[in-house]
Amino acid sequence: MAANQIGGFVESERNLSQKDLAWVADHAEVTGEATVLHDAWVGENARVFGLSRIGGDARVEGRAVVDGCIVGHRARISGSARIENSWVDCEAKIGGTADLRGDGKVSNCTIRGRMPPSEPPAPKGV
Numbered sequence: 788m789a790a791n792q793i794g795g796f797v798e799s800e801r802n803l804s805q806k807d808l809a810w811v812a813d814h815a816e817v818t819g820e821a822t823v824l825h826d827a828w829v830g831e832n833a834r835v836f837g838l839s840r841i842g843g844d845a846r847v848e849g850r851a852v853v854d855g856c857i858v859g860h861r862a863r864i865s866g867s868a869r870i871e872n873s874w875v876d877c878e879a880k881i882g883g884t885a886d887l888r889g890d891g892k893v894s895n896c897t898i899r900g901r902m903p904p905s906e907p908p909a910p911k912g913v
Contacts, residue, residue, distance in 0.1 A: 795829065809842070817841075821853075833864070843876070851882075862893075868900065 795815035797803045802817040803810075804824035811817050812830035821839040823829055833847045837855035841847055845858045849865040855872045858864060862875045866882040873887050877894035881887060885900035 797823075815847075825859075827859075837871075845875075849882070866899075 795811040795813055795817070797811055798818040802821055802823065804822065807824050808826045809823040810828050811823055812828065813832070815829045815831060815833045817823055817829055817835045819836040821835045821837060821841070823835070823841045825842040826844040827841040827846070829835055829841060829847045831848045831850070833849060833851045833853070835841055835847055835853045839853050839856050839858070841853070841858045843859035843861065845860070845862045847853055847858065847864045850867045851864040852869045853864060854870070856870050857874045858876070860876040861878045863880045863882070864870060864875065865880070866884065868881045868883065868885040868887070870881060870887040872890055874892040875881060879893045879895060880897040881893065883899035885898045887893065887898065
């Protein structure tokens with residue numbers, strides 16, 4: 788990031804560390820009590836809110852939604868993944884349409900969701 792670079796939306800100064808290299812870019816939003824710190828990056832169309840803490844070179848990108856989570860230590864949340872009330876760290880990768888909710892901890896693994904198969908088209912003339 789360069790000086791005077793326009794970033795994403797932060798609701799208040801407390802949402803983005805003022806002493807680290809953390810950044811909110813593109814159309815991303817960080818609101819409520821959420822904080823981005825250390826070398827973490829939130830970008831594209833991602834949304835981070837609740838009591839979330841994004842730090843330690845973690846990335847939240849794509850259309851990912853993070854609510855009330857701790858994400859750190861090079862973890863990546865991407866795609867249309869949604870995580871709530873979880874702890875994600877140690878290079879874990881959560882993407883696709885993964886939906887992780889509850890008091891879980893994810894470390895050093897990859898979780899990807901996918902869309903269910905679509906309905907086959909109805910036969911013509913029926």
